[in-house]
Amino acid sequence: MAEDMLMLNISSDPVTFHRKTDRSHLTSAEKWAQKKLQSKRKAVFEPQESSASKQRKINQTGQQHTHKQKLQTPKSPSRRSNNRDTEENGDQSEITAAKSPSKVKTFPKKAPEEHGDHGRPFIKTSSLFRNNPEIPDVLSPAVNLVKEKVFTSNTFEELNLHPHLVATLHKVLNVTSMTSVQKQTIPVLISGKDAVVRSQTGSGKTLAYGIPVVQFLQAMQPKVKRSDGPLAVVIVPTRELALQSFQMFQKLLKPFTWIVPGVLMGGEKRKAEKARLRKGINVLISTPGRLVDHIKNTLSIAFSAVHWLILDEADRTLDLGFEKDLTLILNALNATGLARQNVLLSATLTEGLSRLASISMKDPVSIHVSEGSGETVEACPQAGPQALSDSYAVPERLQQHVVVVPSKLHLVCLAAFILTKCKFEKRQKLIVFISSCEAVEFLLTLFTAVLCENPNTTSTKRTSDLNFYRLHGNMRQEERTEMFQEFSQCKTGVLLCTDVAARGLDLPQVTWIIQYNPPFSAAEYVHRVGRTARIGAQGSSLLFLTPSETAFVDVLANHNISLSEMKMVDILATLIKDERFKGRGKWDSKRSAAAFEQEVRERATVLQTDFENYVHANNESLQTAKSALQSFLRAYTTYPSSLKHVFHIRNLHLGHAAKSFGLRDAPQGLGSSITTNPNNSKDSKKGKDKAKRPPKKLTSKERVSNLMRSEYLSGIEGESKSMKKRKKKKGQAEEEESA
Numbered sequence: 239m240a241e242d243m244l245m246l247n248i249s250s251d252p253v254t255f256h257r258k259t260d261r262s263h264l265t266s267a268e269k270w271a272q273k274k275l276q277s278k279r280k281a282v283f284e285p286q287e288s289s290a291s292k293q294r295k296i297n298q299t300g301q302q303h304t305h306k307q308k309l310q311t312p313k314s315p316s317r318r319s320n321n322r323d324t325e326e327n328g329d330q331s332e333i334t335a336a337k338s339p340s341k342v343k344t345f346p347k348k349a350p351e352e353h354g355d356h357g358r359p360f361i362k363t364s365s366l367f368r369n370n371p372e373i374p375d376v377l378s379p380a381v382n383l384v385k386e387k388v389f390t391s392n393t394f395e396e397l398n399l400h401p402h403l404v405a406t407l408h409k410v411l412n413v414t415s416m417t418s419v420q421k422q423t424i425p426v427l428i429s430g431k432d433a434v435v436r437s438q439t440g441s442g443k444t445l446a447y448g449i450p451v452v453q454f455l456q457a458m459q460p461k462v463k464r465s466d467g468p469l470a471v472v473i474v475p476t477r478e479l480a481l482q483s484f485q486m487f488q489k490l491l492k493p494f495t496w497i498v499p500g501v502l503m504g505g506e507k508r509k510a511e512k513a514r515l516r517k518g519i520n521v522l523i524s525t526p527g528r529l530v531d532h533i534k535n536t537l538s539i540a541f542s543a544v545h546w547l548i549l550d551e552a553d554r555t556l557d558l559g560f561e562k563d564l565t566l567i568l569n570a571l572n573a574t575g576l577a578r579q580n581v582l583l584s585a586t587l588t589e590g591l592s593r594l595a596s597i598s599m600k601d602p603v604s605i606h607v608s609e610g611s612g613e614t615v616e617a618c619p620q621a622g623p624q625a626l627s628d629s630y631a632v633p634e635r636l637q638q639h640v641v642v643v644p645s646k647l648h649l650v651c652l653a654a655f656i657l658t659k660c661k662f663e664k665r666q667k668l669i670v671f672i673s674s675c676e677a678v679e680f681l682l683t684l685f686t687a688v689l690c691e692n693p694n695t696t697s698t699k700r701t702s703d704l705n706f707y708r709l710h711g712n713m714r715q716e717e718r719t720e721m722f723q724e725f726s727q728c729k730t731g732v733l734l735c736t737d738v739a740a741r742g743l744d745l746p747q748v749t750w751i752i753q754y755n756p757p758f759s760a761a762e763y764v765h766r767v768g769r770t771a772r773i774g775a776q777g778s779s780l781l782f783l784t785p786s787e788t789a790f791v792d793v794l795a796n797h798n799i800s801l802s803e804m805k806m807v808d809i810l811a812t813l814i815k816d817e818r819f820k821g822r823g824k825w826d827s828k829r830s831a832a833a834f835e836q837e838v839r840e841r842a843t844v845l846q847t848d849f850e851n852y853v854h855a856n857n858e859s860l861q862t863a864k865s866a867l868q869s870f871l872r873a874y875t876t877y878p879s880s881l882k883h884v885f886h887i888r889n890l891h892l893g894h895a896a897k898s899f900g901l902r903d904a905p906q907g908l909g910s911s912i913t914t915n916p917n918n919s920k921d922s923k924k925g926k927d928k929a930k931r932p933p934k935k936l937t938s939k940e941r942v943s944n945l946m947r948s949e950y951l952s953g954i955e956g957e958s959k960s961m962k963k964r965k966k967k968k969g970q971a972e973e974e975e976s977a
């Protein structure tokens with residue numbers, strides 16, 4: 239709870255960036271020995287510079303670059319910002335000649351564009367490899383891996399389904415044998431029971447509920463009519479997932495043309511959706527917010543005939559603070575008094591589920607696919623949701639990796655990884671998870687400008703296999719749908735996205751999942767990595783952590799998830815293959831290992847400098863980078879209290895984080911708009927000017943909820959009051975128009 243309340247005002251709070259080492263008790267010999275040890279440890283990451291070169295720089299800049307780690311921020315904001323400036327100057331900015339440091343000169347500071355970004359006559363280099371925290375070894379604890387077998391040897395013919403349905407499964411959907419979850423779930427649902435279904439990502443849960451629904455509806459007598467309205471309601475958390483489920487129903491219903499599926503997902507005009515509802519939708523797929531909006535504002539939904547309620551990704555729907563919406567939907571459904579079959583599904587059904595189950599289900603059968611329970615499947619009638627454990631199954635052929643990267647090196651390391659896969663390997667399709675919409679936009683622009691440039695042409699022609707896509711909650715719906723479809727169909731490319739793409743999306747042939755910003759829970763980790771290695775295929779994942787975040791590996795191990803470590807230096811080593819980022823001298827592959835490392839560091843620095851030059855080229859790109867950094871920091875404050883020991887903004891070094899946004903310095907006054915400071919509110923004297931009061935404190939849950947809601951907007955929820963007002967007026971106008 240105390241952790242819950244701990245929110246940081248970066249602009250006025252004392253912030254500990256690094257642990258201060260009290261060395262006052264040491265003898266001078268001990269101090270010397272300690273210093274020596276530290277410099278040995280750091281040597282791995284620091285460029286090797288000759289003392290002459292160091293001296294030259296001292297002479298030029300008039301100050302010695304300190305190698306000491308900054309230990310603590312001073313108390314007052316002004317002093318702190320001074321300190322930050324000093325630190326950044328000392329730490330980062332050296333004006334050198336890019337490719338010939340032996341001829342280091344002092345250049346007049348020019349605007350970056352004058353330097354010719356990519357001609358790179360001179361660069362303002364960044365000491366990427368200095369003053370980084372030590373990289374600890376990551377030891378993933380031994381865990382009992384939970385395994386689930388994907389396929390069974392049973393066929394759909396065994397289920398006594400309508401022959402046209404079986405034929406559609408074969409011919410349209412290309413499926414013949416059942417998956418484990420389908421084998422267990424379909425008979426339970428056909429028998430008329432409620433069910434809580436948990437099975438790993440990409441195991442075929444959509445068909446596990448889709449087939450019984452279609453089998454039921456096609457057999458209904460009298461025959462289903464459009465005018466019956468919704469007979470099955472499917473609730474999913476995101477628009478893309480709604481679209482995907484809708485497309486699956488469209489295929490399944492091909493032979494049964496009298497049953498009409500429809501999707502409500504926001505982005506479309508309410509009036510148009512209302513018209514479709516009026517015509518009649520028998521299988522209604524919707525995001526919760528959009529459905530609530532229609533229940534409240536259009537009188538076109540008659541729930542009197544609903545037989546099925548499916549909550550796919552049920553735990554997420556609750557997480558997002560949609561509980562209120564769900565209650566409203568359930569009340570609307572329950573008002574009809576018709577007996578209904580309810581199904582909850584997810585790969586991570588645990589906490590929160592019992593609450594949801596208690597309001598929506600009757601003696602559910604718990605289906606939990608796991609190895610060691612007969613033929614991979616365990617069905618315990620009456621077992622209830624409490625039978626679900628906290629151990630998550632991930633696909634067997636998923637290779638999970640973690641890399642520990644200091645904040646400063648995050649950007650170049652991600653770029654190097656993308657280049658490794660997309661430029662130097664064939665047919666790679668990557669999804670990169672990023673914590674905010676602004677950061678997605680920023681990275682898209684930056685990478686497109688810096689990484690896609692073809693060195694052999696003067697134009698901005700792209701390097702062949704490097705195509706970037708984006709998906710986040712701030713995009714217009716048409717763009718979202720277009721991007722989603724484009725990335726689905728592409729053979730190779732990189733999707734930069736927020737968690738809006740974490741759940742349920744079935745994007746074919748994704749080879750790598752990169753979690754550039756760590757997820758907000760172990761469950762979200764599981765869903766993110768689940769976008770690859772689907773339905774028995776192979777896939778890989780890579781989780782980026784900073785040295786202070788490595789305890790997240792233990793958090794995952796508590797859920798029986800095990801990762802193997804990848805080394806940052808190995809990722810950066812790819813840059814050796816890319817001539818665009820050549821270091822200062824002529825590179826000779828026969829040179830020593832140390833020279834190789836030095837060359838890698840130089841190339842990483844050249845790449846970082848390209849990023850920085852791009853960002854600092856004009857005010858617009860600078861502002862974009864700053865607001866991306868700010869949104870990243872804001873997101874960082876929203877980790878739940880149970881993970882604050884791993885992800886606490888106190889542990890972030892702002893200057894270093896700024897570097898990962900191509901900024902040379904940490905911008906001033908970042909904190910004021912990030913969050914509130916409980917100390918401030920405590921200190922504020924009664925009767926003070928209301929305007930000066932800090933904004934209302936939010937609980938950790940509220941902060942997560944707010945952030946996530948903005949990512950999962952269903953077209954209506956989460957909009958600002960003024961937007962809502964405007965829309966309401968517009969809606970009224972539309973109503974009047976249609977009347």
Ligand SMILES: Nc1ncnc2c1ncn2[C@@H]1O[C@H](COP(=O)(O)OP(=O)(O)OP(=O)(O)O)[C@@H](O)[C@H]1O
Nearest residue numbers: 413415416417439440441442443444585742744773
């Ligand atoms: N029996 C089957 N045989 C072959 N492929 C199948 C079968 N059932 C489903 N699939 C395919 O497997 C893929 C994954 O299915 P689906 O999206 O339903 O998984 P899921 O369990 O819902 O995953 P998530 O938990 O990520 O939402 C889809 O492309 C689907 O068409």
